[in-house]
């Protein structure tokens with residue numbers, strides 16, 4: 001039970017949160033603040049914080065202000081009222097996002113900042129809970145104590161999002177198999193999502209529907225909420241199983257400052273919520289228990305208003321982010337020397353082995369094995385990667401080599417696979433998940449775009465989620481599989497700030513680039529996508545059957561991020577390509593009898609612009625050979641880079657069509673062909689338009 005002293009402290013957190021909400025609106029009215037979504041009516045969540053330890057990682061709902069203040073009381077060393085106010089005015093000195101967003105987060109409080117995309121943090125929360133247990137089992141360092149409970153809060157409307165239902169399902173799936181997963185899902189249920197009501201009873205049965213232990217609490221009664229939260233936390237901590245806490249709240253003051261809720265709620269409904277104001281309830285309880293008098297409780301509220309207002313006046317003129325450079329500083333941490341050192345160290349096994357020519361698939365397989373040996377915190381996981389060894393055999397034998405704790409099959413849900421990586425990377429592990437086909441990345445890409453890539457940005461680099469996401473992609477599987485196994489859409493990756501996109505074509509490059517990606521993840525916390533051309537996995541020959549020219553030994557060479565590879569030194573034409581395009585271009589270059597050089601970009605982000613310009617200038621004629629689509633494909637970036645640099649030579653491009661890839665031989669009608677490359681190259685060199 002809450003002591004009188006603790007009850008008084010929780011009231012203080014609740015009051016602080018409410019006055020922050022009021023100050024947010026005042027700051028907005030003055031033109032100094034930029035965010036008015038508040039926690040009013042949800043302040044019972046202070047009880048959830050009180051039931052947890054300050055070392056328990058927390059991924060919070062945007063209405064968890066009182067939780068945040070109560071957590072800060074438990075772990076002194078921060079100035080939470082000021083910090084939240086600095087966030088509201090987007091001050092550069094705000095300690096977590098540095099003015100980039102208004103979030104609840106602080107490394108000293110183990111509160112991980114969240115994006116505004118509702119429910120997108122649930123897969124990561126599952127990943128953190130998984131990592132707490134797995135790191136302990138593997139005996140590798142973890143950012144959180146081994147007996148942590150991960151807490152993750154969200155709204156009642158958000159509970160319906162497929163990201164939420166996917167994550168809850170994954171948690172239940174793990175628990176069903178006896179896999180420890182100490183996560184407490186807290187649904188802060190105010191009965192409404194902006195203007196849409198949640199049907200009565202919907203959240204009340206939510207956890208039970210999944211077979212998950214379900215707790216319920218009245219968030220408007222902080223003392224009883226504490227009892228329920230303490231019971232839930234104790235149960236999760238002891239059993240290491242996921243649980244669902246239904247925290248019934250009200251929403252006061254509308255969805256946000258700009259929301260006129262009278263447009264969609266009756267006055268009676270609004271008044272009924274006001275009757276249940278959790279602050280009034282705590283004040284009444286304090287008076288009833290004789291802790292304070294009515295006058296004293298009113299004085300406490302007034303004092304908090306003044307305290308918050310005084311800080312708000314101070315921060316209103318705080319310095320904001322002044323330059324693009326300042327805004328972008330945490331986007332893409334890059335210490336090439338450290339990455340090179342790490343990659344070279346990881347290449348020791350490759351150096352020690354006799355050099356034997358291998359295929360692309362074998363090179364990736366062998367390098368994954370080397371890296372698993374080299375990095376004790378590395379995990380390889382995805383659909384079918386372990387027992388089967390991958391659809392194309394790329395992960396074959398890794399399970400036997402590194403054990404089921406580090407190489408494992410996941411359930412069939414890309415959001416959960418990436419969420420696992422997000423949580424594992426954040427916790428100190430090095431996840432190397434596989435997405436079985438590029439087409440199946442798209443349904444989960446927000447976990448990379450909205451979550452992985454933004455964490456460093458919204459935490460000023462204080463939180464990172466290093467990972468290397470292997471994706472099997474591109475087309476040319478000889479008509480097999482149709483669009484979904486021959487997807488060539490990379491636009492959704494190319495514009496993600498800070499993301500590294502590697503696409504090896506040759507076996508030796510694949511080995512070196514994979515080591516570089518893992519090194520960049522380890523040394524700089526980078527998020528890397530490693531896009532593998534399926535059609536080249538088992539390719540052996542280049543020009544003639546049996547020539548074995550596509551095989552190469554795994555070398556120990558280091559390939560830095562953003563450095564291309566050049567074949568030939570002809571002075572008539574520069575072909576710029578990547579992936580399957582390299583295989584086709586090298587064949588065409590030989591057939592043509594022109595003096596060509598072929599540049600393999602190797603990295604789609606960041607593009608190797610310096611190498612591109614050097615090789616373009618050397619011939620004055622550039623043909624971009626791009627197997628992706630004409631719209632949104634890689635060639636657009638290459639042409640733009642040439643134009644930006646003022647390249648004044650001749651330029652042309654050949655691409656695949658703006659189409660999905662059909663099944664069977666019809667695929668050839670929409671995919672870029674060698675004949676098209678040949679014709680375009682001749683036109684360019686002979687000067688035809």
Ligand SMILES: Cc1ncc(C[n+]2csc(CCOP(=O)(O)OP(=O)(O)O)c2C)c(N)n1
Nearest residue numbers: 063116117118155156157158190192193194
């Ligand atoms: C994926 C996504 N879709 C839409 C929105 C816009 N949006 C912000 S809050 C919100 C309602 C959320 O309601 P609920 O989960 O009940 O939380 P509450 O605001 O009531 O606490 C919506 C639709 C969003 N942020 N993210």
Ligand SMILES: [Mg+2]
Nearest residue numbers: 155156192193
């Ligand atoms: Mg709601």
